[in-house]
Amino acid sequence: MGKVTLVGERELRALVPLDRAAIDAVRGAFLALASGRVIMPPILSMAMPEVHGEVDVKTAFVPGLDGFAVKISPGFFDNPKRGFPSVNGLMVLLSTQTGLVEAVFLDNGWLTDVRTAAAGAVAADALARPDARIATVLGAGTQARLQMQALALVRDLAEIRVWARDAVKAAACAADIEAATGVPTRAAAEPRRALAGADVVVTTTPATAPILFAGWLAPGQHVTAMGSDADTKTELEPAVLARADRLVVDSLAQSRRLGELRAAIAAGVLPHDFACPELGVVLSGAAPGRPGSDAITVCDLTGTGAQDTAIATLARARVADAGAGLTTDT
């Protein structure tokens, strides 16, 4: 009936790197969200405690794009024991004209990694001081690396600091970031000191209790918290949100359920019906961004289906240009 293009992880890593085009695609997704015309249903989430696994499915229709992605993200937490990453999965791109399947990206989560890091760059570009030079990342996983690579594409960094509970992992992460960005990067022994003097702070952990505290913040800093995407997670002490001069989230509905707003509301620090601007609204100019160079800005990212649709659309274009993938009749 139709033709479907199948593309594996290796090809996708080569064709869809974390670059300015990826950041622009994700910025476009947030702007579309602000238009109010994006359709983004609640995430389908299934926990399978019997097998220590879960699966999330996200989708979004973004007017103007000729495809929409359905992303299947499983997380199986015994995988590292077996030598596999916990999170993998795939994205399916369907036509917005016919609903026919156009592409299956067997990316093992790579496109999610890219669109997640790109969102961090979009947030920092919108909210951090233009002259930001020092960045600190908390966490030492894939996103710690990619968030710093993405940030280096939108700010002229002079120094990067990495803190993680495991000092060995922090050192390895710092070496990887320096190799990837060319920015002098070092592991920090203590998170509070890693934050002192930093212009941009990005938290990238699966923490279930705060790892960043309001008392550590100083005027002029920007914080992006991208770790919490479940109602069991939180990285920021609720007082961080209260202290922010400007608080922004990628999706109010999601941040209230899965992100930092959830924990702050649960703690009574923010009211039940708390609202703040979404990132796309700030990007569009309809809500103000950074109030001044001495302000503290905070952005919470939970990850949206609109980003998936945007990155899958970019991937399809790159795959078509390269004549890559395997095209099969269905």
Add this chain to the structure above:
Amino acid sequence: MGKVTLVGERELRALVPLDRAAIDAVRGAFLALASGRVIMPPILSMAMPEVHGEVDVKTAFVPGLDGFAVKISPGFFDNPKRGFPSVNGLMVLLSTQTGLVEAVFLDNGWLTDVRTAAAGAVAADALARPDARIATVLGAGTQARLQMQALALVRDLAEIRVWARDAVKAAACAADIEAATGVPTRAAAEPRRALAGADVVVTTTPATAPILFAGWLAPGQHVTAMGSDADTKTELEPAVLARADRLVVDSLAQSRRLGELRAAIAAGVLPHDFACPELGVVLSGAAPGRPGSDAITVCDLTGTGAQDTAIATLARARVADAGAGLTTDT
């Protein structure tokens, strides 16, 4: 990282026909649902009115099966004008041990067609009289054909009648059913007369207002309504449910939201918190089936993720046995 097997519609039609094994697999899914250990989250549903389209995503974890399916079912209602079917889509099978993608079935809805028709056979086998000989189907689409093929696998039919609003389509459907089943089949001019004397009645339409009325029913009949799977659809006059001596549904949660229970509750014919046995509970023997040969039995089917997981598991076994599909590294 892993190996993924890709299989197209043509191969799947050949390897996973509507047969007794498919019916047994779907019966197993309903029994599993009755065990209370199946995890089946609400359907992810996204309407895209701007493009006259929608997409549904279903999944279910069935203990004892080593994979779980995530099914993506788009419906794009301008497709027939373009020469495509409205509904197509694919199923992804993931490992319950690792969450890794094991197979992508580019089936354009074929596996759904099979598991849906198989559920009709399971319902009739559980609830229709063992000596049922005459079947009537309302509707003349794919499911009208497949429901009668499935029914012919569980009952020794002597006559099949087809009614649809479009008499030309009804005649074509009758000819197809007779060719597929060998059972004498004719189109009926009028639905009430098509029901008179029938032992099993199956409704297979996307009707948004009742097409089958309580006054038409006679003792000893069994009715399966499989058309309604959305909160805009209904095939049975609410009084049909009230008149049933035994009413059964595939999933109470789904039937209340998307199936015949919804319309009957909305009409005030059934109470808001109405409950009746689910099909799996009847199959397990924990709830009674047909009370006697003169009873009227009714089963509402909305379609469950557990059926998708069951049929995808069968498909994977058949594909592996045949060495079919295209296996690729990811």
